Amino acid sequence: MGTYREVLVPVLSPAALLLLERLTPLICTLYRIELLLEAEVPPERHAQLRERLSGRLERIVGILPPDVSPTANEVFTAIEVLVTDVLGRELRIGEEIARLEALTEAFRRDPLLYQLARGHVN
Secondary structure, eight states, rough: EEEHHHTTTTTSSSHHHHHHHHHHHHHHHHHHHHTTTTOOOOOHHHHHHHHHHHHHHHHHHHOTTTTSSSSSHHHHHHHHHIIISSSOOOOOOOOOOOOOHHHHHHHHSSHHHHHHTTTTOE
């Protein structure tokens, strides 16, 4: 059995992976999940999940202004794919807005996370 981290490493930027690592306790609490990056994913699903992640991120990056870092969107997309495609749960828009607000506040409270989310730190 593989892990969700193995799915994400070839797709996400190092900054997005670092954000996911640092925010794992908060994300697990917000989404009522036990594991994030270490969630088990059958190796035969890795390619399919990477394709879904890549496709979503390409669409998102395509509409972002050139001076806006896609890092925060990478984080949110990785969470969405884990919850919907790996765990098979539905996301509800009202709950997602509240979760995004909580994650955004976490970015703002921690200067390093804020810089990573904005793409200003390598």
